[in-house]
Amino acid sequence: MSIIKCSTCGHQNKEGTTICEKCGKPLDYDQQGTLLNMRYDGSAIRSKTKNRSIVDKIWNFFSSIKVGVSLIAIALIASALGTIYPQKMYIPQNIDPALHYRDQYGLSGQIFYQLGFHNLYNSWWYMVLIALIGISIFIVSIDRGVPLYKALKNQAIKRHPNFLKRQKLFGEYKDYNEEDKTDFINKLKKHRYKITENDGHFLAEKGRFSRWGPYVNHLGLIIFLLGTLFRFIPFMYVDDFVWVREGETAVIPSTNQQYYIKNEEFIFETYGNDDEDAIFEAALQNTSGPVPKHFETSAIIYEDVSKDVIGSEPELKEINSGEIIVNEALKINDLALYQDSYQLNEFQTMSFKLHEADDEEEAAIAEFTVDLTDPESEYEFDNGYRVELNRFYPEYELDNGQPRSISNYPRNPGFVFFVHGPDIEEREASFLAIGQNIPSGDNQYKLSLTDFGVRDVSGLTVRKDLTLPIIGLGAFIFMIGVIQGMYWQHRRVWIHQGEDRIYIACHTNKNWYGLTKELEKVIDGTSFTMVQDQEKNNDT
Amino acid sequence: MDLLSLSSGLLYTAFVIYLIAFVFFAATIKDKQQEKQFTLMNKIAISTTILGFIAQVGYFITRWMASGHAPVSNMFEFVTFFGMMLVLAFTILYFIYRIELLGLFALPVALLIIGYASMYPKEVSPLVPSLKSHWLYIHVTTVALGEAILAVSFVAGIIYLIHQINQSKTTVKTTWLEIIMYAICATLGFVIITTIFSSMDYNATFSYAVDEEEMTLEYQLPAWFGPENGELVTDDKMDAVFTTPGWMHGAEAPRKLNTLVWSLTAGLLLYLILRISLRKRIAAAIQPLLKKANPELLDEACYRAVAIGFPVFTLGGLIFAAIWAQEAWNRYWGWDPKEVWALITFFFYAIFLHLRLSRGWHGEKSAWLAAIGFAIIMFNLIVVNLVLAGLHSYA
Numbered sequence: 008m009s010i011i012k013c014s015t016c017g018h019q020n021k022e023g024t025t026i027c028e029k030c031g032k033p034l035d036y037d038q039q040g041t042l043l044n045m046r047y048d049g050s051a052i053r054s055k056t057k058n059r060s061i062v063d064k065i066w067n068f069f070s071s072i073k074v075g076v077s078l079i080a081i082a083l084i085a086s087a088l089g090t091i092y093p094q095k096m097y098i099p100q101n102i103d104p105a106l107h108y109r110d111q112y113g114l115s116g117q118i119f120y121q122l123g124f125h126n127l128y129n130s131w132w133y134m135v136l137i138a139l140i141g142i143s144i145f146i147v148s149i150d151r152g153v154p155l156y157k158a159l160k161n162q163a164i165k166r167h168p169n170f171l172k173r174q175k176l177f178g179e180y181k182d183y184n185e186e187d188k189t190d191f192i193n194k195l196k197k198h199r200y201k202i203t204e205n206d207g208h209f210l211a212e213k214g215r216f217s218r219w220g221p222y223v224n225h226l227g228l229i230i231f232l233l234g235t236l237f238r239f240i241p242f243m244y245v246d247d248f249v250w251v252r253e254g255e256t257a258v259i260p261s262t263n264q265q266y267y268i269k270n271e272e273f274i275f276e277t278y279g280n281d282d283e284d285a286i287f288e289a290a291l292q293n294t295s296g297p298v299p300k301h302f303e304t305s306a307i308i309y310e311d312v313s314k315d316v317i318g319s320e321p322e323l324k325e326i327n328s329g330e331i332i333v334n335e336a337l338k339i340n341d342l343a344l345y346q347d348s349y350q351l352n353e354f355q356t357m358s359f360k361l362h363e364a365d366d367e368e369e370a371a372i373a374e375f376t377v378d379l380t381d382p383e384s385e386y387e388f389d390n391g392y393r394v395e396l397n398r399f400y401p402e403y404e405l406d407n408g409q410p411r412s413i414s415n416y417p418r419n420p421g422f423v424f425f426v427h428g429p430d431i432e433e434r435e436a437s438f439l440a441i442g443q444n445i446p447s448g449d450n451q452y453k454l455s456l457t458d459f460g461v462r463d464v465s466g467l468t469v470r471k472d473l474t475l476p477i478i479g480l481g482a483f484i485f486m487i488g489v490i491q492g493m494y495w496q497h498r499r500v501w502i503h504q505g506e507d508r509i510y511i512a513c514h515t516n517k518n519w520y521g522l523t524k525e526l527e528k529v530i531d532g533t534s535f536t537m538v539q540d541q542e543k544n545n546d547t
Numbered sequence: 548m549d550l551l552s553l554s555s556g557l558l559y560t561a562f563v564i565y566l567i568a569f570v571f572f573a574a575t576i577k578d579k580q581q582e583k584q585f586t587l588m589n590k591i592a593i594s595t596t597i598l599g600f601i602a603q604v605g606y607f608i609t610r611w612m613a614s615g616h617a618p619v620s621n622m623f624e625f626v627t628f629f630g631m632m633l634v635l636a637f638t639i640l641y642f643i644y645r646i647e648l649l650g651l652f653a654l655p656v657a658l659l660i661i662g663y664a665s666m667y668p669k670e671v672s673p674l675v676p677s678l679k680s681h682w683l684y685i686h687v688t689t690v691a692l693g694e695a696i697l698a699v700s701f702v703a704g705i706i707y708l709i710h711q712i713n714q715s716k717t718t719v720k721t722t723w724l725e726i727i728m729y730a731i732c733a734t735l736g737f738v739i740i741t742t743i744f745s746s747m748d749y750n751a752t753f754s755y756a757v758d759e760e761e762m763t764l765e766y767q768l769p770a771w772f773g774p775e776n777g778e779l780v781t782d783d784k785m786d787a788v789f790t791t792p793g794w795m796h797g798a799e800a801p802r803k804l805n806t807l808v809w810s811l812t813a814g815l816l817l818y819l820i821l822r823i824s825l826r827k828r829i830a831a832a833i834q835p836l837l838k839k840a841n842p843e844l845l846d847e848a849c850y851r852a853v854a855i856g857f858p859v860f861t862l863g864g865l866i867f868a869a870i871w872a873q874e875a876w877n878r879y880w881g882w883d884p885k886e887v888w889a890l891i892t893f894f895f896y897a898i899f900l901h902l903r904l905s906r907g908w909h910g911e912k913s914a915w916l917a918a919i920g921f922a923i924i925m926f927n928l929i930v931v932n933l934v935l936a937g938l939h940s941y942a
């Protein structure tokens with residue numbers, strides 16, 4: 008690597024250095040007459056000096072701000088494109104997405120789907136984009152952070168006069184006495200500047216820690232992004248779902264059959280039934296249906312303690328109980344159960360009676376109840392009659408005249424019964440559903456619905472997310488970093504003792520207005536005149 | 548008097564006081580061009596602004612007491628709160644930089660925003676279970692504050708642009724400035740038109756059929772765009788002239804399109820009246836009023852607003868939002884349009900900061916970026932709520 012030797016002090020600076028590390032003399036000879044570029048205090052930045060090997064080239068690519076900003080800009084545009092139509096997870100789940108986007112949004116919807124924008128944020132290229140931003144943040148932080156740290160840590164107090172002359176705020180004073188100088192320095196102290204001295208030259212500095220702000224916040228972002236990757240490690244993340252009916256005990260999925268949950272009761276309230284809801288009356292009139300006010304599952308959690316005996320009946324021991332409410336999950340170790348959805352008044356049982364088809368009174372010959380969660384295939388009666396449940400459609404729908412079930416949940420049950428009896432030759436079939444009773448041909452006997460029982464079903468999300476502490480930590484560090492970098496500034500005042508005069512120069516990494524205000528206060532009352540803003544002078 | 552009417556009275560009072568404060572700020576234009584001097588008129592103007600802010604805080608508290616939850620849960624309440632935070636953010640930046648011109652632009656923007664908010668249904672709405680969380684207040688209020696501080700950077704930026712851009716001939720830049728002026732006119736147009744017709748209790752109902760089911764749609768503005776196969780059922784009202792194109796989805800699309808077209812037309816009318824009576828571009832007409840503007844100071848205020856607002860926005864719009872989403876929906880991030888647009892805002896201001904810091908995007912470039920940033924915030928506030936979010940709200 009070539010070396011730049013300072014012509015004043017002879018210090019050997021690394022290639023790419025623009026301000027001599029030792030005496031502070033500007034080394035950017037081609038830039039003379041302009042203000043000094045103070046970024047990274049003129050230290051050598053790796054990406055600006057090495058460009059030989061392939062590693063250098065990759066390094067330089069990622070540490071270019073132009074590249075970094077472009078990557079963020081591409082992510083921005085891509086993110087925006089994904090909001091044109093709803094993402095896959097927000098469309099009805101029982102329809103083929105290809106059809107949904109075509110039918111709902113026409114040609115543009117089809118293009119949206121074909122380009123894969125319906126699942127944009129989980130697409131490989133979007134993830135790669137975010138990963139590239141992460142890599143860029145990592146490399147750029149090392150590229151600039153390390154030299155900046157070294158430069159500020161080892162900064163010389165005495166700087167070459169040319170260094171001071173090329174600062175934005177600069178003053179040169181011939182007639183002064185020592186008292187004024189001490190005065191000035193004391194006032195800087197009062198403004199909480201840290202003063203260091205070398206041979207009558209002074210450096211007043213404050214807020215240096217704010218310079219680490221960007222690096223702290225970038226570190227936070229990297230931790231955050233790594234945290235999101237941990238989700239792909241199986242034991243770190245569980246996302247499951249369970250429906251539990253009132254009174255039912257269900258195994259909690261993703262727990263290896265270790266935990267069970269019992270739904271004691273599902274409570275559902277809507278607005279408008281309470282005196283205190285009177286205030287919402289006007290708003291409620293404008294809504295089409297009842298507005299849910301509160302819902303919760305009163306649950307008991309059990310652990311199966313029948314240790315390792317394969318095939319044995321589970322032996323349940325209560326370990327926790329409580330309400331699962333929307334903003335309050337119920338926890339079992341790392342696992343949390345969240346109130347997600349509900350299904351009100353799902354059918355639980357249906358009762359039927361058998362009677363003669365032409366009996367006006369419909370006197371029952373036999374009566375039976377079908378448990379919809381566990382229907383029996385046959386119902387036998389003492390008087391010789393027998394009802395066979397031939398088909399059961401939990402949520403029945405007619406599809407081209409053929410009945411079929413669109414789910415396994417008994418939301419709209421349909422039945423095909425065969426009735427057998429001593430006076431029935433072969434069997435009599437009939438189809439029953441809510442509001443429907445269709446005999447096949449001339450049946451002698453008829454089945455009628457007499458009663459039904461309902462219960463609520465609670466939908467619970469089962470979630471474990473061990474990445475949360477990492478992500479939270481990343482976010483926290485990020486916030487510390489931005490606040491550190493944005494709400495404080497790094498201000499420096501150099502006082503250089505020349506032979507017959509002193510030079511004062513000031514620098515801040517941002518908020519020049521604030522620095523100027525502060526200097527006005529500091530200089531006011533000393534015999535010095537206010538330092539000049541050389542940028543302004545150049546303009547006019 | 549019940550709390551709720553007291554509350555709306557206070558909001559109305561705040562609106563009027565802001566209007567008065569704006570007039571006072573306008574009066575400071577005539578002050579001698581002395582930078583950093585704090586004239587009497589300045590003091591009166593900023594004090595009036597603070598008085599208005601106190602009145603609006605009164606509105607906020609009384610409405611909270613009346614409804615039992617923080618009034619940030621529907622469009623009217625949130626947008627009003629945003630207007631209030633804009634006044635707060637302006638006041639903060641005013642005390643840092645003492646730029647009266649900021650008041651001259653920030654107050655009208657706040658007034659427009661509050662006016663816009665009051666076009667939405669003002670009833671106190673009940674909270675659905677997922678909104679019942681302290682994180683709702685914490686999240687929404689911090690987002691509004693963060694966005695408001697960022698909006699002040701737009702205010703500073705637009706003053707900078709009007710002051711700096713050469714108006715002697717038509718250029719791309721002057722055209723874009725006029726587009727911004729027109730957007731302001733269109734918002735004003737929306738408020739005026741809606742106020743006129745609602746004071747007349749205008750209501751026209753259309754009935755139309757969807758899958759053989761009879762639906763109705765009510766219009767509060769005369770309908771230019773009716774629903775497909777719609778039929779006017781109210782007597783003596785204007786029938787629709789056009790049919791809403793089929794690719795616009797959602798039951799309310801025809802009404803939204805109608806409102807949009809009305810606003811744009813009214814805005815155009817307003818703009819043309821101004822333009823013709825001024826005989827020059829609006830920005831060109833404002834320019835001479837800004838003689839005492841100090842472009843460097845404006846540029847710094849524009850940047851400073853972003854520097855202060857960015858952390859606040861990130862905290863409220865991304866971090867608090869994520870914590871709440873984790874509690875309510877068990878996922879801290881769900882790629883919902885509203886969330887995505889908050890991320891876009893975050894990305895955008897990150898770009899703003901990097902370009903400024905490393906590539907020297909100061910002054911004019913920075914000011915244009917601030918204007919784009921404000922457009923993104925407004926997009927998230929209005930379009931995402933009314934159009935994109937509406938698509939997947941199954942209601």
Ligand code: HEM
Binds near residue numbers: 079140
């Ligand atoms: C969304 C992602 C990012 C965020 C939120 C972010 C945030 C920030 C913030 C807040 C600052 C301080 C700015 C200021 O003080 O005005 C900063 C500085 C910086 N960022 Fe980023 N950044 C991101 C991505 C990147 C990327 C991809 C690069 C790489 C090319 C990068 C390179 C830098 C550099 C070089 C600095 C200046 C450091 C210094 O001057 O000491 N950042 N970043």
